[in-house]
Amino acid sequence: MATMIQADTTVHVVDDDAALRDSLAFLISTNDLEPRLYASPLELLEAARREPLSGCILTDVRMPEMSGIDLARRLRASGATTPIVVMTGHADLALAVEAMRAGVQDFIEKPFDDAVLIEALQRALAEPDGARTAARDPLVAERLASLSQRELEVLEGLVAGHANKVIAYDLGISPRTVEVYRANVMTKMQVRSLSELVRVTVLTRGG
Incomplete structure (x- = not known):
């Protein structure tokens, strides 16, 4: 009988907030995954320099020494292929798009x-x-x-990280109308969240 190869369960957590690191470590370990904690991107880069990192990386996007995006760029430039998941703030969709283009596999919005x-x-x-x-x-x-021209225009604004009011101003329509188009776009694209919409749009277009 063939033996199933188990995926590595190591999660390298990078965040400058000690309390959040500990909270994430607890959550990760209680879900049968193995957390390894780093107080800064430089700590993780040093670890990666010593040996290839297995598993995956979970990093905040905003940190003092180096952003999660710059960390992803440094890792990809070094040839590392470890998948990276970035945590972004609710208003950081533009950064999330930049992260995907930097080689990040996925992102999730806080909270x-x-x-x-x-x-x-x-x-x-x-x-x-x-x-x-x-x-x-x-x-x-x-x-x-399948999206209409107006739906595409609203989508462009969303992918750029713009708020509904900004998109409405740019297109000369009301914020309520933007909400209607946004809902139509999400229905047609068959996504459940704005972050998922941004992710599939950026990746489908090849960044």
Whole structure:
């Protein structure tokens, strides 16, 4: 009988907030994953210099010494392929887009449900290129092509990280109308959240 190869369960947690690191470590360990903690991106880069990092990386996007995006760029430039999941603030969609273009596999918005975080980590561990592969599904491209011109314009604003009021001003329509178009876009794209919409759009277009 063939033996199933188990995915590595190591999660490298990078965050300058000690309390949050400890909280994440507890959550990760109680879900049968193995956390390794780093107080800064430089600590993780030093560890990666000594030996290749297995598992996946969970990092905050905003940190004093180096951002999570710059960390991703440094890792990719060094040839590291460890999947990276970035935690962004609710208003940081523009940064999330930049992160995806820097080689990050996935991102989640804070505050997030514990289950959402664990699901993202398990997906990264089981399918290191899973989010990017899923986004390249031809059906996703077809859904994108089905959007009307106005829906595409609203989508562009969302992907740029703009608030509904800003999109409304730019397009000369009301914020309420933007909300209607936004809902239509999410329905047509078959996504459940704004972050998922941004992720599949960026990856389908190849960054």
